[in-house]
Amino acid sequence: MGQHSGRRLAVEEDNQRGVTALGRPHPEDPALALDRIERDLALVASGTTGAARHLAQPDSFLVRSLAQERASWDPTLTAWDGIVDVAASAEPLARLRLAGQRSSASAAQGFAECPYRHLLQRGLNLRAWEEPERAYQIEGKDFGSLYHAVAHRLFAELAEEGRLPFGEADLAPLSDRLGELVDEELDRFATEGGIMSAALLGPVRVRLRSDLEEMLKDQVDQAANDPSFVPASFEREFEEVEVTIGAGASVSFRGKIDRLDLSQTTDQVRVIDYKTGKYFWAKEEQFKGGRELQLAIYNRAAKALFPDRDVAEAVYYYATATGEYKRKACPATAEVDGTLTTVLETLDGLAVAGVFPPVADSCRFCDFQAVCGPFRESRAQRKSGDPRLAAFKRLREIP
Numbered sequence: 001m002g003q004h005s006g007r008r009l010a011v012e013e014d015n016q017r018g019v020t021a022l023g024r025p026h027p028e029d030p031a032l033a034l035d036r037i038e039r040d041l042a043l044v045a046s047g048t049t050g051a052a053r054h055l056a057q058p059d060s061f062l063v064r065s066l067a068q069e070r071a072s073w074d075p076t077l078t079a080w081d082g083i084v085d086v087a088a089s090a091e092p093l094a095r096l097r098l099a100g101q102r103s104s105a106s107a108a109q110g111f112a113e114c115p116y117r118h119l120l121q122r123g124l125n126l127r128a129w130e131e132p133e134r135a136y137q138i139e140g141k142d143f144g145s146l147y148h149a150v151a152h153r154l155f156a157e158l159a160e161e162g163r164l165p166f167g168e169a170d171l172a173p174l175s176d177r178l179g180e181l182v183d184e185e186l187d188r189f190a191t192e193g194g195i196m197s198a199a200l201l202g203p204v205r206v207r208l209r210s211d212l213e214e215m216l217k218d219q220v221d222q223a224a225n226d227p228s229f230v231p232a233s234f235e236r237e238f239e240e241v242e243v244t245i246g247a248g249a250s251v252s253f254r255g256k257i258d259r260l261d262l263s264q265t266t267d268q269v270r271v272i273d274y275k276t277g278k279y280f281w282a283k284e285e286q287f288k289g290g291r292e293l294q295l296a297i298y299n300r301a302a303k304a305l306f307p308d309r310d311v312a313e314a315v316y317y318y319a320t321a322t323g324e325y326k327r328k329a330c331p332a333t334a335e336v337d338g339t340l341t342t343v344l345e346t347l348d349g350l351a352v353a354g355v356f357p358p359v360a361d362s363c364r365f366c367d368f369q370a371v372c373g374p375f376r377e378s379r380a381q382r383k384s385g386d387p388r389l390a391a392f393k394r395l396r397e398i399p
């Protein structure tokens with residue numbers, strides 16, 4: 001009975017709200033609208049001359065939306081595609097440049113991945129909407145943070161106790177300590193509200209411990225193959241690492257390096273950056289079309305931290321089963337340094353010219369997919385011949 005009453009009520013509400021050819025439900029009476037969109041739909045549907053006249057005003061949402069939709073398929077870049085009026089926006093554009101700014105490697109990479117995203121994030125301060133239900137499961141970035149925290153604490157302890165490098169015989173006691181650190185970090189994560197209930201962390205606990213134990217074994221193998229380098233410094237912060245971009249201009253990088261290994265037989269230093277995701281490098285790749293700058297910047301940072309040493313390389317260490325414990329090295333060469341400068345100069349040049357196009361070739365993990373909407377790849381393709389994109393397109397040719 002109750003069910004039938006509920007259905008009848010819903011049908012009556014539907015009738016009241018109406019479903020029209022305008023594409024979404026709205027009430028017949030504009031006064032019953034729940035929001036501005038429903039009200040406008042009701043006014044248009046009423047057919048009363050002039051009822052929806054405000055929608056035709058030049059600055060109305062509808063007029064701007066239609067202009068944006070038309071412009072999005074235009075073969076040239078427009079104001080709707082991240083083209084900013086340089087003369088009218090000098091001060092905001094200065095903040096979007098790299099020159100004269102303090103930046104992180106990830107911020108510069110974000111700019112290189114998509115200039116439009118750089119504009120949305122740093123120019124318009126848009127942020128992803130936080131979904132509270134995500135707290136029921138652990139996200140990749142949380143797993144990465146937990147992994148880094150445990151690895152850092154373990155290696156820092158071992159360094160303080162003079163137990164680096166460790167060997168095969170040390171693995172059993174290290175495993176016990178690792179278990180304690182994993183438990184402590186997960187407890188802290190749950191206490192700080194990282195997840196709804198600590199009981200949900202069981203699978204993460206197993207994976208975290210397993211990945212880290214395998215990493216320790218991998219480190220023993222690595223030390224046997226390359227005994228010279230010994231882990232020496234952890235979570236080392238750097239700042240004011242200047243990269244010159246153009247005459248008299250530079251960008252200043254700051255950040256934190258997971259680990260620095262020092263050679264016991266030469267004066268070299270090596271950067272290690274832990275990764276907990278998939279290894280995604282093709283042979284010969286180094287900059288991935290300008291998108292990957294972090295290792296080249298870390299080579300610069302290592303030199304600033306150890307000015308009396310030569311930098312051998314910076315290495316992404318994919319230190320989990322997912323990453324198969326693979327390594328991707330970036331040698332500290334003049335050629336790598338030159339390419340880094342070229343990429344940064346090109347990005348800075350885009351900001352100077354007020355050109356922040358949605359290039360739509362790195363959208364997979366972007367928080368702004370709803371902003372750019374469907375068919376963004378097709379629209380970007382139509383605009384790819386715009387001459388203002390020429391320098392940026394050359395970046396994509398860098399392997």
Ligand code: SF4
Pocket residue numbers: 113114116117358359360361362363366367368369370372376
């Ligand atoms: S969805 Fe794609 S095109 Fe849009 S801002 Fe993100 S990366 Fe750029």
